Amino acid sequence: MGPLTTAVAVVAMAVFFISGFGEGRSSDNAQPAVTSATTGPCLLPAPDMRRRHKDLLFEERTKAVRQGDRNPEASLSRCITCHAVFDEAAQPIAYDDERHFCRACHLQVAVAPDCFTCHRSTPVMPVTPIQTGGTQ
Template identity: 40%
Template sequence: MMTQLANGADLGPEIFQGKGSECVAESEFMRINHMNVLVHQGEETLREGIRGGNFSLKECISCHVVPGDDGKPVAFDSERHFCRSCHDYAAVSIDCFTCHNSVPDVEEFTEKSQNLSIMLPFLGLTENE
């Protein structure tokens, strides 16, 4: 798909591969539609409370993470950031990251806070159940 120069070099942007083996949809589909599916699902999540959809910006960010020189994920202000590598090339500005974080969460939840037992009192259950 990518246009090639006579010497075989790609004309397209240099894109860092994601961590997983494949994207949530065909690359071709994602290239064209990622903004639509992201906005659509974001709206459903916020307004309807629908969780667990395929097209989550959070998942894009954590799968397409690009390690920086210090080994930590690079943020959107770096040219190597996954989104920027393409958007810079296509000269399309994005404002997702004025609100959303461009690097994955540092998981700081303790095991304790994820323990279900704290929920028991208002589920009306006992500890054994």
């Protein structure tokens, strides 16, 4: 096989993967319907929070539980307070409901977090607006 044939084959494969798989991924990767936080800003910009929220939660939980090193701004209850979703009766929606902020995405990616077997998934009413020192 000559170098020209190889080059053509490589270009053809590249076009196939970029066009075919790219289109397929973009249509399968539609964002679920998620209710935006009512207060803000969050700890990190939204794309970083989507990718890193689990790592942040794990780090903060270990520090808080094992060392007593508490950071209320990065606690799960703070997440729950800002990202509360309310129903028609203005009551916060629990994780049992598919409209819950965490559940909306986790349902789509088929990941079941076990946070809410022990932690409360709704804020205690009435919710007071919170302003944090984070970005965005």
